[in-house]
Amino acid sequence: MKNLKRRIAAVAAGIGIAPLIVVTIPVGTASAHGYVSSPPSRQAQCAQGVVPCGQIKWEPQSVEGPKGLRSCSGGNARFAELDDDRKGWRVTPVGGTTTFNWTLTVGHRTSTWEYFVGGRRVAVFNDHGAQPGSSVSHRVNLGGASGTQKVLAVWNIADTANAFYACIDVRVG
Template identity: 30%
Template sequence: MTDQVMVPSKMPKLKLLVLTAGAMFMVIACSLLLADRASAHGWVENSRSDLCYDKVNKNCGPVMYEPWSIEGRGDFPEIGVPDGQIAGGGGAFPALDEQTQDRWTKIDMKGGPHTFRWDMVANHSTNTWDYYITRKGWDPNSPLKREDLELFCRYEDHGALPPMKVYNDCFIPNDREGYYVIVAVWDIFDTVNAFYQVIDVNLTIDPSQPTVPAPGFPGDPDRFGDIPQWVSIRPYLEGEVVLHKGKVWKARWWTRGQEPGTHEVWELIGDDPGSPTDPTDPTNPTDPTDPGHPTHPTDPTDPGDHGNHYPAWDASKVYTNEIVSHNGQLWQAQWWTQGQEPGTTGQWGPWQPVNP
């Protein structure tokens, strides 16, 4: 009788190797996706989504598992997310956009100084931290809109990486009581997106605090001039204008860390327009302009001609995030682009309209 030796087929081993490799690939891919999803996310303590996460707010949808992921288009309110979708980051979490007087748990808060805290899953280069509050007389039973909001606090980070916990000192308007909504917007520096958080508050007036604080209070959004101060850590693109040591400078090309006045990348434009006129040389007070002949009031500079403040689009120029004027409309580049005419690239193209 001949002994038979059973030779195992190689196919099962091959299949096993393929299956094993496929499984490993899926694990790695999922890990990368989750890591990317977790990057640059954060949320505000006691926000609507935070209370969903803590199961205080009910029927919130998937945001109860990821209150840090409410991300939408940045540059709010000029661009940003649509009206009616502000709380949910542009439709990503529609349950958050439900708005009635009694829908959400409210946090007790007084007018006056208040510190907002952001908790980061992972930080990201930051443009601004903005805080808005609903106006007196807003309708709490209507979807949240831009026209409902007024800016009361701002911090600028100029592209810096924030710590894992961010604290912003603000002054809550001390002239209203009852239910109000605060909208916090973390605007990212090196993408076109921002993270949105809303806080439902039951406000009371604090008689020990002023109704309106003195200018320059912590977070005062009016403390910034029309021309920003030069910041060493911030990158600047060609054409950007800054203030430094009482002078106005314009970048000739991309630059970072090169101080105006010490490097040829900066072109001197002139003196700070906000500086007061020399009080020792006033206009002759004995020879005023004749008050009977004012400048003709029917011929002002057209306030709607916003294109005068921005350069015209140039087909030969590279754009990354600049605003340009083209065919009577302002446009902002969403990413690197050259030769693609604004208004012809469609909804998902590199140019998006800007409404001043």
């Protein structure tokens, strides 16, 4: 009987302390920090309410995944809707050479910035480990592409295995 009372007391104490432990455990910080704001990327369109979206609406800078991917979501299942080409993304008219503007909420040390059209890399900018400020712009020749295209912009971080991803729907010409 004495052992049973001790066990009940121990379980009750554990239940009572558990919420305090959960509240005091430090939460990991998000390590996602950049997206293409102009021409508006898919996540920028979500953040602006142009296209109805889920969680990405509140964290357009959070499309982060392992380097080397070719998806708009960066392989992040929470943002899979960015991979849906039928979602009604607004297409921005651009010329054969276009400036892409990144909004950065944290300037990670950068190895390269890459731009792909139709799966083909059309531009790469090497920052050699430099840490950018709050915005970065690149003038990109779209490699002779014409008509409606999806541009994949990739920000490769120098000191992690990750990159940030953004897709921009454009009409070239």
